[in-house]
Amino acid sequence: MLKNIIYIALVLFTIKAYSQDQQAKDSLINKSEENSIQLKGQVVSNFNKTPLKGAHLFNLNSVIGAVTDDDGKFAITTKPNDTLYISYLGFQSIKLKITNDLLKGNELVIELHEKAEQFNEVVVKSHKLVGVLEIDAKNVPKDKYARIHINGISQTYESGSSSSKTYNSAVDKMFQPINMMYDKFGKNPKQLRKIKKLRDDDALRQMMEDKFNRELMMEYLNVDAVELNDLLNECNYSDYFIKQASDLQLLEAVLLCYENYKAIKKGSTVRDNNSKN
Structure with a gap:
């Protein structure tokens, strides 16, 4: 009987504590909205x-x-x-x-203020297509990750497997860009929620789809252009994709890379799940 009374008291105390905590959170949200x-x-x-x-x-x-x-x-x-x-x-x-x-x-x-930009000379080479997939696939340009791209087509197609960067020591691996991003989000989950909101909100998605300067991404990720490029290369995205993709596409790429890396760190990957079935 005494055990039941103690159990009920603990449940009531937990409910009350949760209610007070929720009220405090609601109060902060309402105060923020009022301001x-x-x-x-x-x-x-x-x-x-x-x-x-x-x-x-x-x-x-x-x-x-x-x-x-x-x-x-x-x-x-x-x-x-x-x-x-x-x-x-x-x-x-x-x-x-x-x-x-x-x-x-x-x-x-x-x-x-308008930007003062210098444009380097660009050489465009033509690639004649004959309409036969086996022949055309050999003639279109390929980047170093074997991702085929054709002028006029925004989609990038995989034609082979990407090669991941190798590290010579445990210290080098500890400072790889993807590991630093993983640690950064772990220490600051609020920032990760902001980035996910950029990806999930319809209005923000449309705005990110029209942007190509990477500035907003660098602001939220707290990286510079070189670090962002290193991160995407570390995630096995091609140079062509990095240069041509919209900010929304790059944002989705970074989040996908993060989720995959998080699964690997926790020992749970898609491949492991499939092997169990």
Whole structure:
């Protein structure tokens, strides 16, 4: 009888503790929402002050996105201390720290500067196709990972197996890009949730599909361009795919690589599961 009373008391205590914890979380969420404000403004060119239609704005903290309309105007939910990332094709991207002064009701005008880019000479070679798959497959260009790509076709097709990088010592392996990403997400799961939201939210997916500058990915992954390239190479993605894929495709590639690596680290892979069936 005494055991039953103690058991019931423990259950009630657990339920009460969970309820209090949930109420605290809900209170924090509601407080955060109360502090959120619709920031309105316009994105224009610094050179001639013309509105920039289709400029992208991301709230890096809440992972919310917005796109400017025909007049370059936008409205995005934000709060003090959030950081907005603003980008437009051919212009220098900027990060804007939100302060209380910016949220006092006046519409914000954001000016972007054009990029000064140098284009290297590109040599395009033609590849004649005869319509016979066995012959054409030998004539189309291949990259070092044997992934076939044909001009005008966005999809990349596998024609062989990728070769993974080898490490000469345990120290080298410890500092491989994929292992560093695994450790980084393990220590900061909140950042991983933000990246997954970029992939799963329909509006954000559309925005990432139209981007090719990798800047937002590097911001969330906290890597530079070289480190991002090394990471994707480590995951056995070809140079052609890395250069041609949209930011959304690269984001999905990184997350898939992470999930596969996590499964291997935990000793659970697709191959192992299939072998048990």
